[in-house]
Amino acid sequence: MSKDRAKKIPTPQPVRGTQDMLGDFADRFQHVVDTFDRVRRLYGFKRVEVPVIEPTAVFARSLGETTDVVSKEMYSFEDRGGESITLRPEFTAGIARAYISNGWQQFAPLKVATHGPLFRYERPQKGRYRQFHQLDAEVLGSDSPLADAELLVLADQLLKELGIAEGVTLTLNTLGDAESREAWRAALVEHFTVHRGELSEDSLARLDKNPLRILDSKDPRDRPIADSAPDIDAFLTGAAQDFFGAVTAGLDAAGVAWERNARLVRGLDYYRHTAFEFVTDRLGAQGTVLGGGRYDGLIEALGGPPTAAVGWAAGIERLAMLLADNAVDTRLDAVIAVEDDAMFDLAMRGLRLLRDNRVSADIVATGSPRKRFDKAAKIGARALISISLRDGAPFTNAKTDGSEAAARAEALFRSIG
């Protein structure tokens, strides 16, 4: 350690919006992933892996007209060959591309699930990072409302098994088929145009770029106009009505609670029919915990055959933040305090024996011998085993929390004599 500041090497700063995780939060993160992996198997969803990097066109084309997102929110760069590459900002487009590239039509309807890091060039805030992580589930090649319902039942079960279903609400809407959607959109534009004098500046801009988005504006000036805007219901075709009815009937039959939110919309044109979000008020401004919908137009927009598909994604960080404090138990079964260095070999034999028998254990054998007991106690294992030399003979003492695991650890350790 040099005290010469002139020679001090400056530590590179982490990239904005990235995070390092240690211990508890990393364990909670992994618990979410493990639970998802277990539940998705129950529903017969296959594991799928797609690249973190794709040609920019994969996302630019799927996102279509929303130039703001493409130009400002994507992590894009040129590789050495001059090709524009983008770090995936979502799973869906990459999976759709893979579906086409590999001819997975042959497996339709295909139920797949994945999870991993995603990247968006955004200003970080609570529950929102530049590198973040999602769970993802998709059903490709099915135009059945049963697929929508099954995905929602899967989501519902996931949240219940994570123990966070309390305080999280499934909100549901339909965007109808292409015909319904166009009619509704035209009616909304007309409604907002009539009231354009009362809209916020932001919503005036939305009126040109993305009129549906005015419906979920947070600006109080917009609320009366948004709330009095027509619902899509009057514009739904018979087929679109039937589709939505079948989805909700499926949810009811499976015992999934839901609420209609006629203001829930999607900005992108390829969305059809079902749109949904599981929301909570426990995460500040970023209240969506899991969201998705039907995107029957996407695969075609990527140059594939017309293919119906539906899916959702959920933020792992956000789910991990909602877990109860005691959701993940990382306590060790045993910790061994070596209070005399002459006992080190004995302690190591015991440690190995415990671990061989699936008993999690650690050892404290460094620093001042008389402090090792305290150090070990602070680790908070189920059993605290101390080993010292007393009257020239090894002496083992154990304090346990009364649990079976602790008793087993003590018995095993004492068995080495």
Place this chain on the structure above:
RNA sequence: GCGAUCGUAGCUCAGUUGGUUAGAGCACCGGUUUGUGGUACCGGGGGUCGUGGGUUCAAGUCCCAUCGGUCGCCCCA
């Protein structure tokens, strides 16, 4: 891109209307006359107060700039 707020020890934070050598807890290291206890007690090391300017007899404290963090807006695939 915009706004608010915060940057003091490895970590979490005190630090009064500007006024001596900048403090605490945790962590780390050492000590506390062989002990079924000791998650304790005592001591020690560690800080050019984010960085750069400015105001002042005097700046952690006030002003400006800059770089970061946090929260919100825009956007949200």
